Amino acid sequence: MEREEKLRARYEDLKRRAQRVSDIQTVEKLFNTYLQYYNLQHVEGILSTLALDQSDVSIEEGYSEVYEGKEAVESYFDCFRRLSQKPGILVEQHCVCPVIELAGDGKTAKLVCFARGVKAVAAAKLQTYLAGRYYVDFIRGEDGTWKIWHLHWFLIYDSEVKKGFMYSQTTNNEEWKHPELSDVFTARANKPSTYWPVIFNPKAPYDYIPEAPDPYETYDGITALKRTRILQHFWDRERY
Amino acid sequence: MEALERDLEQLELFAEGLSDMDAILNRFYRYIHYYGELHINGTMEQFSTRDDVSLEIAEEGIFEGYERIKEYFSFMPKLARKPGIMIYHYVDTPVVEIAGDGKTAKLTCLASGLDAAAKALVQNWIYGKYHVDLMKEDGVWKLWHVQYFRTFETPMTVGWLKEQTAHDKELIHPELADVYADMPKGAPGSYPSDYPWPKHYDPEKVNYLMPEPPKSYDIWNGKTSMDITRKQ
Numbered sequence: 001m002e003r004e005e006k007l008r009a010r011y012e013d014l015k016r017r018a019q020r021v022s023d024i025q026t027v028e029k030l031f032n033t034y035l036q037y038y039n040l041q042h043v044e045g046i047l048s049t050l051a052l053d054q055s056d057v058s059i060e061e062g063y064s065e066v067y068e069g070k071e072a073v074e075s076y077f078d079c080f081r082r083l084s085q086k087p088g089i090l091v092e093q094h095c096v097c098p099v100i101e102l103a104g105d106g107k108t109a110k111l112v113c114f115a116r117g118v119k120a121v122a123a124a125k126l127q128t129y130l131a132g133r134y135y136v137d138f139i140r141g142e143d144g145t146w147k148i149w150h151l152h153w154f155l156i157y158d159s160e161v162k163k164g165f166m167y168s169q170t171t172n173n174e175e176w177k178h179p180e181l182s183d184v185f186t187a188r189a190n191k192p193s194t195y196w197p198v199i200f201n202p203k204a205p206y207d208y209i210p211e212a213p214d215p216y217e218t219y220d221g222i223t224a225l226k227r228t229r230i231l232q233h234f235w236d237r238e239r240y
Numbered sequence: 241m242e243a244l245e246r247d248l249e250q251l252e253l254f255a256e257g258l259s260d261m262d263a264i265l266n267r268f269y270r271y272i273h274y275y276g277e278l279h280i281n282g283t284m285e286q287f288s289t290r291d292d293v294s295l296e297i298a299e300e301g302i303f304e305g306y307e308r309i310k311e312y313f314s315f316m317p318k319l320a321r322k323p324g325i326m327i328y329h330y331v332d333t334p335v336v337e338i339a340g341d342g343k344t345a346k347l348t349c350l351a352s353g354l355d356a357a358a359k360a361l362v363q364n365w366i367y368g369k370y371h372v373d374l375m376k377e378d379g380v381w382k383l384w385h386v387q388y389f390r391t392f393e394t395p396m397t398v399g400w401l402k403e404q405t406a407h408d409k410e411l412i413h414p415e416l417a418d419v420y421a422d423m424p425k426g427a428p429g430s431y432p433s434d435y436p437w438p439k440h441y442d443p444e445k446v447n448y449l450m451p452e453p454p455k456s457y458d459i460w461n462g463k464t465s466m467d468i469t470r471k472q
Contacts (some may be wrong), residue, residue: 018258036452087442088443162399
């Protein structure tokens with residue numbers, strides 16, 4: 001009997017570890033699914049990856065403000081229904097080098113990755129390449145299904161190809177204002193931005209986040225802005 | 241003890257699914273590596289030898305059967321002998337769905353990279369997407385249907401607003417004529433005749449740059465690379 005109990009304990013430990021590996025695979029696949037739907041401007045697909053049943057589900061992209069809650073998040077992605085009907089649109093973001101931490105309690109997970117890609121808005125004569133990083137919180141629902149809970153895309157540059165990122169970092173501003181797309185980006189955020197925009201600035205010291213997530217036991221809030229690097233504050237942040 | 245044995249059997253199946261995920265990605269990544277090295281034998285070793293194994297690259301049609309695929313890749317040893325050739329083509333953002341029965345899998349991913357053919361003064365940016373079906377044969381995952389969707393191929397100094405099919409010019413460039421002169425013709429591709437979108441990024445038209453990520457499924461029920469679920 002004692003042997004069976006020991007074997008049962010080993011089985012339970014193995015099962016727990018296998019489940020964690022499975023969860024990490026699932027979380028990465030879920031985020032990649034989100035990005036593939038994002039690139040297709042496939043709104044139903046995007047929304048299927050999000051934890052819309054969570055009252056604080058949220059999206060923050062670049063230096064936009066925060067869209068929090070089901071209604072606001074849905075209204076944000078509604079722009080893709082209009083964008084996808086415009087000629088000459090290209091949206092492509094890739095997930096590279098993901099770091100995933102599954103909470104010790106297995107209920108949540110965090111992911112940070114690089115995101116690079118290309119875009120085009122032919123009517124505005126814009127072809128850009130972009131770089132940034134994603135911070136994503138995931139939550140496991142009561143039915144065991146993982147969903148994206150908080151998503152924050154940190155933009156480093158969105159640069160006109162012919163100019164390069166030394167001279168062009170915020171091409172997306174031109175897109176939003178362009179008459180051709182004036183009816184596309186109409187959603188209004190319901191919370192202020194959490195982050196002052198550190199776009200690549202040739203004149204400013206290097207200070208990009210998010211950092212890769214640390215191991216954690218139980219979810220204790222969004223850590224997208226957490227900095228552990230000891231910053232050399234010899235420069236005046238307000239100047240930039 | 242019997243209950244424990246039953247539980248262990250379930251756990252073994254669960255663990256097999258986890259290792260399958262890695263094996264599937266490794267198989268496709270090996271293909272991508274060998275492809276980039278213009279290593280025809282390595283490339284071919286990743287495919288199943290089933291009669292219905294197939295390859296479809298952009299608009300070049302379908303090559304079905306192991307020997308037909310090998311015929312398609314016959315340009316590799318010839319291109320590899322040319323000076324100034326570079327193929328740096330890689331994939332990321334994969335989504336893998338393993339069938340409920342564990343016998344087949346579907347993979348989609350994003351592809352990007354560069355290529356160069358110095359004598360032809362070609363240096364291109366390349367973007368595209370893959371839809372791949374895989375099959376488990378005697379415990380080994382093999383490529384079954386590989387389909388590449390072109391987003392654009394453009395000279396580095398031009399950009400995708402101006403040009404999207406630079407590769408087509410390579411195929412007919414005099415410096416590379418002996419490489420591609422005997423390229424076989426594929427059977428008609430997967431795009432239906434009434435496909436409403438351009439087959440690569442087109443600045444003049446409304447685009448839908450396929451494929452969609454695969455949905456979960458239990459048993460293989462045909463190719464789904466051209467399935468469209470987005471409300472238009």
